[in-house]
Amino acid sequence: MKRVYVNEKWCLACHLCEYYCAFANSGEKSMVKALKNLKINPRIHIEEKNGISFAVSCRHCEEPLCVKGCISGALSQKDGVILIDQNKCVGCYTCVLSCPYGAISPTETGVMQKCELCTTNASGTPACVKGCPNGAIVFEERGTV
Amino acid sequence: MAIDFLYPEFEVVRDQSRCIACRVCERQCANEVHSYDEDLKLMVSDESRCVNCHRCVSLCPTRALKIIKSPHTFRENANWTQDAIQEVYRQANSGAVLLSSMGNPKQFPVYWDKILINASQVTNPSIDPLREPMETRVFLGKKPTNITRDQNGKIKTDLPPQLELELPILFSAMSYGSISYNAHESLARAAVEMGTYYNTGEGGLHKDFYKYGAHTIVQVASGRFGVHKDYLEQGAAIEIKMGQGAKPGIGGHLPGTKITGDVSATRMIPEGTDAISPAPHHDIYSIEDLRQLVYSLKEATEYKKPIIVKVAAVHNIAAIASGIARSGADIIAIDGFRGGTGAAPTRIRDNVGIPIELALASVDQRLREEGIRNEVSLIAGGSIRNSADVVKAIALGADAVYIATGALLALGCHLCRTCQTGKCNWGIATQRPDLVKRLNPDIGCRRLINLLTAWEHEIKEFMGGMGINSIESLKGNRLMLRGVGKKKKELSILGIAHAGE
Missing domain, CATH: 3.30.70.20 (Alpha-Beta Plaits)
Structure with a gap:
């Protein structure tokens, strides 16, 4: 089964995954309309400390x-x-x-x-993966967890 | 604080109706332009720090940002332009030599854009590269002058060492130090995949990259940084760097702040020390001296590797190239005045050297006239911007071209020309770990491969249109070129006729 995996080596802690997640699950067509003046509550979170960061969502x-x-x-x-x-x-x-x-x-x-891997929203495939600018979150088959 | 007379060059325009205050611009700007104002509940910008690298613009998920040139102006003056005035202010503030990076951006003629390429019509058939084989493979190195036979009358086929390229494009020298580990890895992997070569520059070769050695050109420059036996043996060819198009006659200076950890080990100098490359090689004051280094390097590598001599395109380039061809070098690389750099004195970059188109044409012509063109291969560099430039360079007499600025653009560079600050937001011209990791080599290498693949398709289309199915038949084939809007003298140096002739 394809799952979302993170590679902290390439995570920049830019937090874009959180915003793409919140947008994908908002049901809105425009990110501005969905997230303007809103404190987002995404299903993926960036953990960061001492220069190391990675995204955490359901395994x-x-x-x-x-x-x-x-x-x-x-x-x-x-x-x-x-x-x-x-x-x-x-x-x-x-x-x-x-x-x-x-x-x-x-x-x-x-x-x-x-996180439901964007199977229940309009995105279809994980929005965090699509939105990651550095390939730090991937959606792939790696066998059993 | 005394006033500095300088007004910011750019304006950061933020469409507040689109901004969702996700703060990605703030997190991604190493120049600290953006910040969030808790009281106003708004993102704000300090445009005086902006270098116009577009990192924030590219990552903004709602396209709320754009950078524009500030319309703030001086009283119009055709002589004292805004740049001229501001550079005086800058030097009056600092007392220092102006520094900048990448290639000469000034309004000099770009001859590539005044040259047009031929195509077949009626009297000779064009070739469809999608249906018929097209040969873009190139061999760089000395070619034999005569056919020689052994005692049985068989032709002797042992050639001097050659570099084999699947397409006539190599990545030119950029040192580890001036660019990042991840940028080097991207270039190395792309060179392997595409059957071409990348060049270490003068910063030595990181041990991790020895595995790409068969596709690596190792450089020996005036500072001799990182040069040792293993290094020379790793490379497929050795390049002696005499000069660089961006700063002919000038040495290099990598500030101590960039000589960290691995960079220091790879260069074989202590951490934090400035890496100063002298302007000349202190053991080369003549062609005879150059010959000694060429043969020392050949001796050290058992005559198995071609030796490249790289020079900047300067006034007497044809005579210089003739001398280099006689020094025993296998390949001459000529770098035009538009060639890039990680840091150069602005005045030198903008005023020294000559266009590669003229240099290349005159060198090729001179070597032919002297009957020594087959003694060396020619690589032309210094702002090859697209596949048309490649085709024109080859028709002017190059065997292959060097690209570097184009390759960096593929990796994300936006030509903001502030490499010398070491704060490259794209993870290219920096050694700061948090910035270096922004360039994922898996992505970078893929983008370089895409670029070269696209150019290869286009080169084949050009060749097919001309009815040529092998790049060898295009080499030095100036009949395939015509000039437009240039003077007789310029066309005679380029060795091409005017359009319509």
Whole structure:
């Protein structure tokens, strides 16, 4: 299965992936309209310290702890992609606590959000990968995680 | 603080209705032009720091930015232009030699643009390069004067060492130090993939790049930085750098701040020391002296590698080239006055040297007249901008061309001409690790390969149009060229007729 991988060697901490993520999941056609005057809440985050940086988003684990822990059945695994049904989410934060990568975060409405590899939005393929100027995020087949 | 009389050259125009304050411009500008004002909740810019490199413009996801030339003006004066006035201010402020980088940007004639290429019509067929084979392979080196036979009457085929190129384009010398590790890696990998060569410049060869040695030209310049036995043995050819088009007669100076870690080890000088290349080679004061170095290098590498001598195009270039051809060199590289550099005194860059088109034509002519053209191959460099320039250079008599500015543009350079500051936002002319990593060699190498592949297609189209199916038949074929709008003297030096003749 193709997954999003990061290579910190080429990450510039420009944070563009976060903005492309927020835009892709906004449902808007224009990035300006989607993100102007907004504090974005993307599903991918740049971690940076001491000159090292990389983007963190859902790893789409083969044995996902978040899906196992979900008390309401909101999280599910379909063709390897871990999806969230926000209508079912009760905001218990079990997934947030169980994710070893810190890749699940709450939205303003209290339900959780996570990377779904842009399979459920208009982008189709991961917008963070398309928007990375330096090839630091890639979408490729690397076998099992 | 005393006033400096200088007003910023550019304006940063930000369309606030588009700006989403993502701050990518701020994070990506090593000159610290952009910042976020917490009170105003707006991105603001200090245009006095802007060098117009377009890093912010290219990365802005909403296209909210553009850089324009400031319309701020002096009273119009055809003699004292804005540049002339500001350069006086700058020198009165600093007391220093003006420095700049890349090639001569002044209004001198570009002869390439006044030369037109022929095509076949009716009386001779053109060739479709997509249907028929086209030969762009070139061999650089001495060619035999006579056919010699062994005792059985068989023709002897052992040639002096040759460089084999799949297309007549090489990457010219740029040192590790003046450009980054990732820029070098991009060039090296592209040269391997395309069957051509890149050139170390005078900064030595990083050990990581020994594996690309078969596609590397190693340079020996006046500072002799990084020259040792392994280095000479790694290269496919050795280039003696006598001069450079951007700064003929001038040495080099890589400031100590750029001599960090690997650069210092590769150059074999202590960290933080200035790398000063003398103006002349202190052991070369004549053609006879040059011959000694040529043969020392041949001796050191067992006569297995061709020796290139690179000179800047200057007034007596034809006589100089004739001397070099007699020194034992296999290849002469001539660098025109538009050739780039990582740093040069502005006055020298803008006023010294001659156009490559004239230099190339006169050298080729002179060597033919003296019957020694086959003793050397010619490489022309110093602003080859596209495939048409390549075709014209070959028809004027070059065996191949050197490109460097074009290659850097492919890597992202925007010709802002501030390499000397070491703060290249594109990760090319810098040694700052956070900036160097901006050039991912996987991307850089791909872009260089694309550029050369595109040029190769176009060169084949030109050749096919002329009814020529081998680059050898184009070499020195000046009948394929015509001049427009140039004086008789210029055309006679170029050795071409006027259009219509």
